[in-house]
Amino acid sequence: MxxxxxxxxxxxxxxxxxxxxxxxxxxxxxxxxxxxxxxxxxxxxxxxxxxxxxxxxxxxxxxxxxxxxxxxxxxxxxxxxxxxxxxxxxxxxxxxxxxxxxxxxxxxxxxxxxxxxxxxxxxxxSLPKRQAQASGLTLDLIERLQAPLAPGRPQDARDAALMGVAFESMCRISELVALQVDQLEVKPNGSGRLLIARSKTDPEGEGAVQYLSPATVLRLQHWLRLAGITEGPLFRSTPRSNQADRYARPLSARDIPRILLRRAAAAGVVLPRISGHSTRVGAAQDLLAADVGLPEVMRQGRWKTARMPVRYAEDLEAERGGMARLLATRQAQQAGLQSATMSDELDQGS
CATH class of the missing domain: 1.10.150.130 (Tyrosine recombinase, N-terminal domain)
Structure with a gap:
């Protein structure tokens, strides 16, 4: 040595x-x-x-x-x-x-x-053929997690903003905790543009610009004002003390899943596997459910291949697949026949 x-x-x-x-x-x-x-x-x-x-x-x-x-x-x-x-x-x-x-x-x-x-x-x-997938936090679920949060409480304000940014930007955990104040640009119509400066699929650091809704921009601005943050990391810890530097520590990658799990439990949202990637999974699922094309979903999520977004959409695709459509049609036909039979019997009885 x-x-x-x-x-x-x-x-x-x-x-x-x-x-x-x-x-x-x-x-x-x-x-x-x-x-x-x-x-x-x-x-x-x-x-x-x-x-x-x-x-x-x-x-x-x-x-x-x-x-x-x-x-x-x-x-x-x-x-x-x-x-x-x-x-x-x-x-x-x-x-x-x-x-x-x-x-x-x-x-x-x-x-x-x-x-x-x-x-x-x-x-x-000898290994399991499939890795357990993180449960998706879709937009409906994100809004349920945000609903009980009190804007006047710093931790609530931060978490409401964080969940909105994580979902709409489709950030990976490492990207989310690395976001800086100067990467946000607010447009005249109230929407935002968030520069993802570098990611694991962008080693050259060219960056990607992601859209933020006016509602999420307002939540983010409210959190920054409440914490007195004007530069540096967007998302930081919220200690209970009232010291001047109480917001000095940036959140780490380990903090994100803990926040999502805590907020899901508080909102009564029970999912099998909530992780720090759940907002990213849920965003991909919502986009595909809205018939956004796979190439655009890959661009939004900054995936180089279709493997992961296709995996995230498996439940949706199974529901839309040929067998699901056949059985739904068959069920509708049987329900129609049953309704017609009952109608005939009522007519005869009268």
């Missing part, structure tokens, strides 16, 4: 990698550090660090070397993660990070071999 390598701010992931890398790889990792920082978003670097910590902790516990990762170590790692009931998406993310680390270090990746591919394919077949 080597002493920690000093690197620039935002490169904690590379610093930890260099700290646990074999001696002969440290110089290569140091040389790549600046380019990695420029090439990837901070959230991506943080996710790498989380994956790398999981891997190094496993290796230390089991006595495997961290680099390079050989096939027995990867097999044991995957078995341990599967035993912890980690999803396929989580395992894919863990392995993608390890594969990238090996490329950065100039090392061969065990899953590129035939033996590695066969091993991972066998593990995948």
């Amino acid at each position: 080597n002493s920690p390598t000093p690197v620039g701010a935002g490169l904690d992931a590379l610093a930890e990698l260099a700290h646990t890398a074999p001696e002969h790889l440290v110089d290569r990792l140091q040389a790549l550090a600046t380019d990695v920082q420029l090439a990837y978003a901070p959230n991506t670097l943080r996710s790498w660090r989380a994956d790398w910590r999981i891997w190094t902790a496993f290796c230390q516990e089991q006595g495997f070397p961290t680099l390079p990762a050989d096939l027995p170590a990867l097999r044991a790692f995957l078995d341990a993660r599967i035993a912890q009931k980690r999803s396929r998406a989580t395992l894919d993310h863990n392995l993608a990070t390890l594969a990238l680390v090996h490329r950065l270090a100039g090392l061969p990746w065990a899953l590129d071999t035939l033996e590695g591919r066969l091993m991972w394919r066998g593990k995948r077949r």
